[in-house]
Amino acid sequence: MGLYNNRIVVKVGTSTLTNDAGKSDLRTTDRLVCVLSDIQNMGYEVVLVSSGAIAVGRNKLNMTSKPDSMRMKQAAAAVGQCSLMYLYDKFFGDYDKTVAQILLNAEDIEQEEKKENLINTFNALLEMGVIPIVNENDSVSYKEIESEDRLFGDNDMLSAVVAVLCRARHLVILSDIDGFYDHDPRLYPNAKLIEQIDTIDDSVYALAGGAGSRRGTGGMRTKLQAAALATSQGTDTIVTNGKHPEALYDIVKGLHAGTLFPGKI
Ligand SMILES: Nc1ncnc2c1ncn2[C@@H]1O[C@H](COP(=O)(O)OP(=O)(O)O)[C@@H](O)[C@H]1O
Numbered sequence: 617m618g619l620y621n622n623r624i625v626v627k628v629g630t631s632t633l634t635n636d637a638g639k640s641d642l643r644t645t646d647r648l649v650c651v652l653s654d655i656q657n658m659g660y661e662v663v664l665v666s667s668g669a670i671a672v673g674r675n676k677l678n679m680t681s682k683p684d685s686m687r688m689k690q691a692a693a694a695v696g697q698c699s700l701m702y703l704y705d706k707f708f709g710d711y712d713k714t715v716a717q718i719l720l721n722a723e724d725i726e727q728e729e730k731k732e733n734l735i736n737t738f739n740a741l742l743e744m745g746v747i748p749i750v751n752e753n754d755s756v757s758y759k760e761i762e763s764e765d766r767l768f769g770d771n772d773m774l775s776a777v778v779a780v781l782c783r784a785r786h787l788v789i790l791s792d793i794d795g796f797y798d799h800d801p802r803l804y805p806n807a808k809l810i811e812q813i814d815t816i817d818d819s820v821y822a823l824a825g826g827a828g829s830r831r832g833t834g835g836m837r838t839k840l841q842a843a844a845l846a847t848s849q850g851t852d853t854i855v856t857n858g859k860h861p862e863a864l865y866d867i868v869k870g871l872h873a874g875t876l877f878p879g880k881i
């Protein structure tokens with residue numbers, strides 16, 4: 617079965633949704649919501665994979681530092697997910713859009729029956745013009761937050777899984793940086809942006825460092841893993857800067873933005 621050419625999955629990371637003080641970056645969030653709504657008005661089906669629950673919860677609970685213990689992270693996620701969805705519902709509502717929340721963990725796609733149900737739910741929502749907003753089910757799926765051999769790893773991988781389930785033409789991973797560079801630009805100021813990567817092999821993984829900010833997790837390594845999965849199923853994957861969500865207009869038109877990992881089939 618082929619891909620849906622008008623279907624796009626967009627992943628946004630914590631580092632885009634929050635500012636340096638750890639509070640919600642309302643302007644960036646609203647601009648992203650505006651562009652996603654506009655793209656849907658242009659005839660595209662949009663799925664948003666959004667991180668941010670732990671950071672937003674942490675802020676709401678006045679936790680001064682990133683919680684170390686699993687129970688505090690899960691508690692922060694439970695509080696933050698609620699606030700995050702309230703914000704999305706409000707912002708998307710301003711553009712006359714309806715959103716839905718889908719919280720997932722690895723078991724939900726490992727079992728064939730659950731996976732089928734999930735695909736049916738996505739399709740039903742998209743047919744009705746709803747914008748599904750997906751996150752890991754952090755408050756129950758401790759494996760996803762902590763374990764090394766986890767399937768989702770973090771939301772980069774989750775977004776690739778969702779793009780594959782939805783058979784989306786495009787997966788766009790919005791980060792706090794313009795794309796994939798030949799070195800981590802935070803450590804190497806002369807690093808150069810790579811516009812297209814056709815093969816994700818060990819030499820490419822060797823260029824990828826970890827998370828850049830206190831708020832992000834995974835860094836470029838998990839984005840490469842996500843791109844490897846999505847492109848193996850034909851989905852074009854783009855890593856670009858979430859501070860400039862207008863790039864999504866170019867991407868749906870097939871124009872260049874950030875770093876492109878072309879789909880393989
Ligand atoms: N080769 C690379 N190219 C670009 N960024 C890199 C690279 N290696 C490591 N990074 C880091 O990855 C960070 C983005 O990932 P992350 O901090 O997890 O944020 P997000 O919230 O977007 O997932 C960048 O800010 C950058 O410091």
Ligand SMILES: N[C@@H](CCC(=O)OP(=O)(O)O)C(=O)O
Nearest residue numbers: 630667668669670770771833
């Ligand atoms: N599920 C977690 C986010 C985990 C994650 O992958 O974060 P990020 O690297 O900011 O995309 C949350 O909502 O806080």
